[in-house]
Amino acid sequence: MLKIARGRISSWAVLGAVFFMIIQVIANLNLPSLTSDIVNNGVAKGNIGYIWRIGFEMIAFSLLSVGAAVVNVLLAARSSQKLGQNLRSDIYRKVMNFSNDEFDQVETSSLITRTTNDVVQIQNVTMMALRMMIMAPIMLVGASFLAYNKSPQLSWIFVVAIPVLVLCIGLIMGLAIPLFRAMQTKTDRLNLVFREGLTGVRVIRAFRQDRFEQDRFEAANQDYTQNSIKVNTIVAFAFPVMTLIMSGTNIAIVWFGGQLISSQTMQVGNMIAFMTYAMQVLMSFMMLAMIMAFLPRAAASATRIQEVLSLESHITDPKEAAAQVAEAPKALAFDHVDFRYQQAEQTALTDIDFNVHAGQTVAIIGGTGSGKTTLVNLIPRFFDVEKGTVKVNDVDVRQQNLHQLHGEVAMVPQKATLFTGTIRDNLKFGNADATDDDLWQALAIAQSSDFVKEEGGLDAHVEQGGDNFSGGQKQRLAIARALVKQASVYVFDDSFSALDFKTDAALRAQLRADQQIQQSVVVIVAQRIATVADADLILVLDNGKLVGKGTHDELRANNVVYQEIMKSQLREGEAALS
Structure with missing residues (x-):
């Protein structure tokens, strides 16, 4: 993916998206700490002035987070759409320069799929990369560190929750990734059958093959549908599993945090902040899991696009073209020409x-x-x-x-x-x-x-x-x-x-x-x-x-x-x- 993105996406837009995403994450990471301060130092002590002051700080961080998120989305959307535009243009320009031999290597239906569906997959993952792929690791590290600062005694909950989460998500993705990879091939087949049916509709009717072609399309459509149902059903399990793990984590934090509060070794505000940081940690893993679900399909699409872009036509302009004489005599000559199609045993012309x-x-x-x-x-x-x-x-x-x-x-x-x-x-x-x-x-x-x-x-x-x-x-x-x-x-x-x-x-x-x-x-x-x-x-x-x-x-x-x-x-x- 990085290979096909190089030169087709603005480096400044990407750096801008990364910069504003970092600002958004930093702002979001400050909010739980401020909430903890309000509870511990404002609510518990009845200090209304402190509550107002910290409240305004929270509003400022919230506005900063929203503003940074808006700019990040705009830059990410612009970058991903520009990448898609450039890819489509490059594929079309490449195909227009193909010789007949290259057209024989890649089917027309597959070229259409690669120019449309495959490019969309690249666009979607690029958008996700400039959003979640940047946010998730930064938030994961930052939230883990801040959670530990708030309560080292509760940090062992992560040691249990995170491996369980990784194991469940890994199992789900392991089942889904092969099906995601198969989606593009099945899309090719569906486009091929549909295109043949449209272009050959008169022949189909003339030979009364309507039912045969409908069954043929139905078989390709059913194959694609069943594959989509399987992969979406498997991926759908990720959300209830995540919800279950996060709910269990919250219960553990409240249960053991309540005991720490009752023994006066932990403040209420710290437990609230720790709970929020825990959710941010688990959400970071969830975002990474979602990215991992889409990456294989996008990687497969990138490979298919690169196959087209890397095809080199053996019919190219000479390094030094012969000079064209304006008044040259019009003539056509074949001088003892032999021609053989690629991989053919015998010559087509002798x-x-x-x-x-x-x-x-x-x-x-x-x-x-x-x-x-x-x-x-x-x-x-x-x-x-x-x-x-x-x-x-x-x-x-x-x-x-x-x-x-x-x-x-x-x-x-x-x-x-x-x-x-x-x-x-x-x-x-x-x-x-x-x-x-x-x-x-x-x-x-x-x-x-x-x-x-x-x-x-x-x-x-x-x-x-x-x-x-x-x-x-x-x-x-x-x-x-x-x-x-x-x-x-x-x-x-x-x-x-x-x-x-x-x-x-x-x-x-x-x-x-x-x-x-x-x-x-x-x-x-x-x-x-x-x-x-x-x-x-x-x-x-x-x-x-x-x-x-x-x-x-x-x-x-x-x-x-x-x-x-x-x-x-x-x-x-x-x-x-x-």
Whole structure:
């Protein structure tokens, strides 16, 4: 916990909280002694003036205690909340810089839990640390010393009460701590099942798996609930046990203190003060026990957060990035590239080699699992190659600054992702400085103008994930967003799959005619022959290997795999594709 708090919490705020907590404890420790003085020297002797004087001192100490407590709480709250804010920001910033390999190591549901629930646990314990963790040991030592000064004869009661208290609390915490540690894992599971149910609700309904998913969620929910009931039931025993021990301590103090008073070896005021100090001693142990109950869960949360913060992406900016030439020729090249996923036995791509320049379109086609998406993911350097080089504008992507590289590549992924806001907001993801004319031009090329106007124009609302649009509309908006970006390489990863043949053909015709696109490289991943037929270069992939490279006519005449794809898509008599 100290490791993740370092640098994310103000040292001055912490020192201030400690300082005012010490003042509060000192003020509280003086009150029982003043009460003892009033009883012994004021009430017993009928000295009204003394009672008033000491009474005003008690009021002053009480006000000092309240004021110090208020400042301590404010500083502790500010420090803990600031720590939580910084942790969430750091986790989010870290995750945004993850490569795809790091995302594969930590589940999305677990990342959400770590950013929310785990951070809250750290905040709560930080607040407790700046309050009770400081107060308890100071009060424990101070109250024990002052109690001994008031009556050494009764101090043996602590020798009995404290070990009994420690034993009971230790037993309770020993049972509760493993359950506290399990809470976060069970929270992860609950979030995972709930998130899958929400995102896959249409599939669940289509396959009539409602009952199965409800039972699955119920099982995770029941597991979490039972664990929570167990741990809270166990912790709940701490309070009656504490009450029993404190009540027994009070009885012992009154019983044996009364005998000392009757033998005139102890004053009444001293017994009252001793009783108060005894309660402060036992309350200090209780506060420490409460902290010990929350610390394991917070420690587990800190470990989980540190796991995310310590993950280092192996895809980083080079120490000395290659200089970017403003007028560099737009080009894309794969030079005998091999790629292997982490811990995979076989390569996902083997000896991929091609070269295209500005104004050219390269299309990638192949069966499911042939490596098409893997190939295009190497262009913006979502992964690093095992062998060979990938070059954008004649510069190895590993020698380019990632921010600049991503600025040179506009990518439309397989799954169109839109964000909550307006159509304008989503399109400007590609270029924040784009004018409305630029946006409408991109929409026109993407065959989206008509339905955008029907929805209300650029300021039409977009729900989370673009759920208020059809699959084809989302794809076209995602394409328009990429076109708004003035890039060197445009990558369309199976982005036309939800479009009908007419819209597909019209969109590709607009792409070829656009002046900006003519100055860039276009990469199209597709399943349909009709989509790739007019490309300048077609790459045919099969099991991660480049088994064909050429134009449509060349591949149709000479490549067996390409011919098989054609036969699977074209009816007899349509083999001659125009």
